[in-house]
Amino acid sequence: MTTSTSxxxxxxxxxxWLGAxxxxxxxEHLATSGNHAVAMTLPGLDADDPGRAATTLDDQAAAILDALAQLGAADQPATLVAHSGANAPVSLVLDRHPGFVHRMVWVDSGPVAAGSVFGAEIPAELVELPLPPFxxxxRQASLEGLGPEVLERFRARAVPEPGPVLRQPVELSNDARRAVRTTLVCCSMxxxxxxELAGAGHPMFAExxxxxxxxxxxxxxGHWPMWSRPRDLAAAIQSAASRTD
Known part of the structure; x- marks a missing residue:
C-alpha cells in the first residue's frame, strides 16, 4: 500500500529480546492518529522459528527492507522507528536503501558507526544470549517506569538474542544514510x-x-518507553512522521 506524503x-x-x-x-495510540503503523518481529526473535539462532544482521536487514517494500516505501518512503539494539540492522537498511525512509526515529538509540560490533567479546560458541536477570x-539500561507486571511480561515473552547478530560487524559505505531526516527520542539520557557526547566523539554516539x-x-x-510512556511515545512518533522539513 502507499500513503500520502503528509x-x-x-x-x-x-x-x-523483543518482538512486535x-x-x-x-x-493503540497511533491508531487514532490516522497513520498506518505496523510493528515487526525481526528474524531470530520469533520463538517458534527452529533456525532462529543462526540468524545474522544481514537476515534482519533484508527482512526490514521487505517490510518497507510491502508498505510501499519504494514509491512513498515510510517512517522507520528503531528502539535500542535494533539500531544495527536498521543502520544497514539506511545504508543500503536510504530512499525507502521518509524519517528515521531512534527511540533511546541512534545510528551505529561502520565497523561497530555489539558483542565483540561474545565467544563464538555462544549460540544465543538470553535476557539477563533484571x-x-x-546496570546496563534504566528500568525506570516498569512495574512488576510489565517486568513479568517482559521476562515471559523475551526471546534470546541470536549470537551471530551480536557478533557481526556493521558494514557501512553509503554516506547518503546521513542525509535521512532523523529524530532522536531521548529517554534514559x-x-x-x-x-555533547556525540560532539566529543564518544564511540556510542559519534555517528x-x-x-x-x-x-x-x-x-x-527508562529505556523501554513503549511500556512506561506509550501515549507520549506515540505522540512523539506521530509528530516526527508528519514532519516534512
Missing amino acids: NPAILLIAGH WAWDDVL DVLA PGAQVL VATLEHLDVVDLPT
Missing part, C-alpha cells in the same frame, strides 16, 4: 547530553554528529 506509513522495530508485541500499547540488566538533518525530543523515562 501521512507516511510507520514501521516499528523493538530492540534485543512490545509495541502493542504504542500502536538486577544485571538495570537527556538529549543535550547525547549531543549522531554526522547526521545532516536532526531534531531531538526529550521523553524522560
